[in-house]
Amino acid sequence: FAKIKSTTIGFLEKIKKIAMDDPRRIAHAIKVGLTLTLVSTLYYVTPLYDGFGESSMWAVLTVVVVMEYTAGGTLCKGLNRVFATVIAGSLGVGAHHIASLCGQKGEAILLGLFVFLLAASATFSRFIPEVKAKYDYGVTIFILTFSLVAVSSYRVDELIQMAHQRISTIAIGVATCLCVSLVVFPVWAGEDLHKMVASNLDKLANFLEGIETECFGEKSNFESLEGKPFLQVHKSVLNSKAMEDTLCNFAKWEPCHGDFSFRHPWKQYQKIGGLIRQCAASMDALSSYLTTFSKTKPIFKADAELLLEIETACREMSSESAKALRELSSAIRSMTVPSLAKCHVSAATSAAENLRTALSNDITVWETIHVAMISSLLAEL
Amino acid sequence: FAKIKSTTIGFLEKIKKIAMDDPRRIAHAIKVGLTLTLVSTLYYVTPLYDGFGESSMWAVLTVVVVMEYTAGGTLCKGLNRVFATVIAGSLGVGAHHIASLCGQKGEAILLGLFVFLLAASATFSRFIPEVKAKYDYGVTIFILTFSLVAVSSYRVDELIQMAHQRISTIAIGVATCLCVSLVVFPVWAGEDLHKMVASNLDKLANFLEGIETECFGEKSNFESLEGKPFLQVHKSVLNSKAMEDTLCNFAKWEPCHGDFSFRHPWKQYQKIGGLIRQCAASMDALSSYLTTFSKTKPIFKADAELLLEIETACREMSSESAKALRELSSAIRSMTVPSLAKCHVSAATSAAENLRTALSNDITVWETIHVAMISSLLAEL
Numbered sequence: 001f002a003k004i005k006s007t008t009i010g011f012l013e014k015i016k017k018i019a020m021d022d023p024r025r026i027a028h029a030i031k032v033g034l035t036l037t038l039v040s041t042l043y044y045v046t047p048l049y050d051g052f053g054e055s056s057m058w059a060v061l062t063v064v065v066v067m068e069y070t071a072g073g074t075l076c077k078g079l080n081r082v083f084a085t086v087i088a089g090s091l092g093v094g095a096h097h098i099a100s101l102c103g104q105k106g107e108a109i110l111l112g113l114f115v116f117l118l119a120a121s122a123t124f125s126r127f128i129p130e131v132k133a134k135y136d137y138g139v140t141i142f143i144l145t146f147s148l149v150a151v152s153s154y155r156v157d158e159l160i161q162m163a164h165q166r167i168s169t170i171a172i173g174v175a176t177c178l179c180v181s182l183v184v185f186p187v188w189a190g191e192d193l194h195k196m197v198a199s200n201l202d203k204l205a206n207f208l209e210g211i212e213t214e215c216f217g218e219k220s221n222f223e224s225l226e227g228k229p230f231l232q233v234h235k236s237v238l239n240s241k242a243m244e245d246t247l248c249n250f251a252k253w254e255p256c257h258g259d260f261s262f263r264h265p266w267k268q269y270q271k272i273g274g275l276i277r278q279c280a281a282s283m284d285a286l287s288s289y290l291t292t293f294s295k296t297k298p299i300f301k302a303d304a305e306l307l308l309e310i311e312t313a314c315r316e317m318s319s320e321s322a323k324a325l326r327e328l329s330s331a332i333r334s335m336t337v338p339s340l341a342k343c344h345v346s347a348a349t350s351a352a353e354n355l356r357t358a359l360s361n362d363i364t365v366w367e368t369i370h371v372a373m374i375s376s377l378l379a380e381l
Numbered sequence: 382f383a384k385i386k387s388t389t390i391g392f393l394e395k396i397k398k399i400a401m402d403d404p405r406r407i408a409h410a411i412k413v414g415l416t417l418t419l420v421s422t423l424y425y426v427t428p429l430y431d432g433f434g435e436s437s438m439w440a441v442l443t444v445v446v447v448m449e450y451t452a453g454g455t456l457c458k459g460l461n462r463v464f465a466t467v468i469a470g471s472l473g474v475g476a477h478h479i480a481s482l483c484g485q486k487g488e489a490i491l492l493g494l495f496v497f498l499l500a501a502s503a504t505f506s507r508f509i510p511e512v513k514a515k516y517d518y519g520v521t522i523f524i525l526t527f528s529l530v531a532v533s534s535y536r537v538d539e540l541i542q543m544a545h546q547r548i549s550t551i552a553i554g555v556a557t558c559l560c561v562s563l564v565v566f567p568v569w570a571g572e573d574l575h576k577m578v579a580s581n582l583d584k585l586a587n588f589l590e591g592i593e594t595e596c597f598g599e600k601s602n603f604e605s606l607e608g609k610p611f612l613q614v615h616k617s618v619l620n621s622k623a624m625e626d627t628l629c630n631f632a633k634w635e636p637c638h639g640d641f642s643f644r645h646p647w648k649q650y651q652k653i654g655g656l657i658r659q660c661a662a663s664m665d666a667l668s669s670y671l672t673t674f675s676k677t678k679p680i681f682k683a684d685a686e687l688l689l690e691i692e693t694a695c696r697e698m699s700s701e702s703a704k705a706l707r708e709l710s711s712a713i714r715s716m717t718v719p720s721l722a723k724c725h726v727s728a729a730t731s732a733a734e735n736l737r738t739a740l741s742n743d744i745t746v747w748e749t750i751h752v753a754m755i756s757s758l759l760a761e762l
Contacts, residue, residue: 033501120414242623281662
């Protein structure tokens with residue numbers, strides 16, 4: 001019994017943490033519940049029910065599948081659903097008219113053939129990367145609606161009326177979803193993307209600052225490096241690609257909001273994201289190198305003076321790079337051109353230049369080059 | 382007109398390429414068409430239609446949304462759908478019984494409240510990572526079915542019969558999908574995962590072999606390094622995490638097939654994948670270092686003898702590491718314990734050891750250490 005109690009408490013704490021991490025999650029849950037209840041009044045209120053009949057169910061169904069966490073996601077799914085339904089519905093009615101010319105038995109065979117051909121080709125089209133990225137849901141709905149209309153045309157007499165009812169209820173469902181998700185505490189995918197890119201830059205800066213204080217600082221102590229948290233901050237950056245692509249895809253659907261206009265250059269975020277990941281990959285290499293380094297404690301053969309020179313240069317490089325990254329992240333946050341970042345980068349590069357003349361193969365050199373790349377890209381933005 | 386023609390030809394070539402890259406895609410498209418046609422006979426054949434009525438539509442709907450490319454995906458979605466429908470359906474009937482005690486008006490209010498509460502809490506549960514990974518689709522269907530049953534119970538008199546019809550048609554739809562996707566040319570997520578991990582190891586080996594021949598080979602030519610294809614092979618490995626997680630998740634649902642038993646250690650693949658990505662990150666760093674290196678042409682200050690020593694050691698390290706990786710990938714393919722890999726790794730490590738005494742900070746050292754980690758993990762498998 002005590003075990004059940006402890007697991008329950010653990011579970012509740014987990015739930016609480018999830019809610020605390022992002023309170024918009026609670027708002028989203030409430031929004032979904034609200035929209036569903038709103039749409040189901042179509043069914044409860046008798047005058048409305050008389051207008052739409054059984055089809056009001058489709059509004060409920062639409063709300064459940066269309067409501068997404070971000071406003072862009074809801075827009076993407078909702079518009080996909082409406083357009084796919086209209087196109088597939090008209091095609092289905094057309095298929096019914098052609099098939100009905102062939103008698104009772106021929107109609108069934110012909111309808112079956114149509115459904116087979118359309119479903120197979122539409123399914124195949126989902127393997128095309130462009131379709132997969134933007135219209136995956138639309139294609140599913142297209143197959144669904146076409147099959148439903150074509151197949152049920154075999155039995156239902158008032159096909160046009162049914163199609164009309166269904167399309168209008170689906171449109172009502174989508175419209176309700178859009179209203180709720182765009183107006184009531186909207187969660188913008190574009191904003192999330194923007195913040196994610198900035199916070200990823202901050203994470204990289206944290207890493208470099210950690211390097212500066214822990215490795216080349218006054219109390220530098222290579223032996224106790226393992227397990228230090230700053231060596232792990234860049235890990236989450238490395239795996240951010242999938243999330244970034246989804247957000248960027250949704251952000252493209254969003255109307256203008258806040259500081260973001262309709263044709264905001266979302267693609268640039270993906271480019272910066274790619275560079276950030278490349279930078280994080282270098283840091284990953286550097287971090288595993290440092291961990292090994294601290295384990296093996298190699299004997300330094302170089303003379304003490306050179307060693308001191310290297311250390312100073314490394315410290316300077318990491319501190320200047322970290323400053324440049326911080327500058328970039330705050331520039332992204334405030335959407336200004338980073339002016340200070342450039343001089344930090346040039347300071348870091350000159351430090352690297354000095355070091356390169358002293359020692360031909362050093363590790364921290366790339367980072368500055370990556371940072372320089374990022375900053376030049378951002379200046380173009 | 383010529384422009385239209387050229388774009389059409391370009392499009393057709395693209396389609397052809399997609400189909401050629403993986404002919405199973407065509408098979409999948411045909412399978413979906415076939416299943417849909419098969420299920421729609423429920424509607425065309427009069428005796429079957431009399432048994433299920435309008436509900437046969439649900440079989441069509443189920444097929445469209447449940448059929449996935451991999452067998453594991455179909456199983457995951459199908460089972461999620463059946464169980465969620467049964468649970469939500471019974472809850473919905475229960476909610477109807479409670480609500481019907483409160484009179485006409487009270488029933489509508491109470492039903493609305495139930496729908497709101499359930500939808501909100503179920504939506505929130507989707508933010509829990511474990512639920513999101515495994516039961517996301519099930520939760521959607523749960524909300525959907527509960528809302529449909531609860532809301533329509535307000536108007537439909539024979540609720541139990543309707544629920545019964547729907548559950549049986551959904552079960553028929555899922556069963557048809559499972560039959561087709563498990564029996565007719567099945568695409569196993571587990572097999573794909575297995576092959577992906579092995580081919581990722583091969584890509585890393587290609588990279589190292591490229592390093593060996595291009596940088597430390599007889600015709601070593603640092604200046605022409607940029608744009609060489611071997612410097613890019615590891616990029617796709619870095620972004621393989623999302624794909625790997627999806628496949629691993631689906632693979633867990635699959636029954637035993639071929640060389641894979643039911644409780645195959647799929648988690649190990651994720652671990653190996655993580656190590657492979659870490660290794661690829663080091664290579665990424667190394668590759669951008671080499672590119673910069675070839676651009677700047679630094680002056681070697683070290684004496685020629687040391688330089689030769691370093692080159693030999695680097696060549697040996699990359700060749701031995703590449704051999705070890707190849708060995709590992711073939712060991713994964715044939716599912717045996719890699720015996721030769723260990724000696725390659727030890728050869729690479731000893732070469733690295735020799736080098737380390739000569740030069741304290743060198744770059745290629747990590748790779749061997751990563752390879753050693755991978756091999757030790759694999760030996761445990």
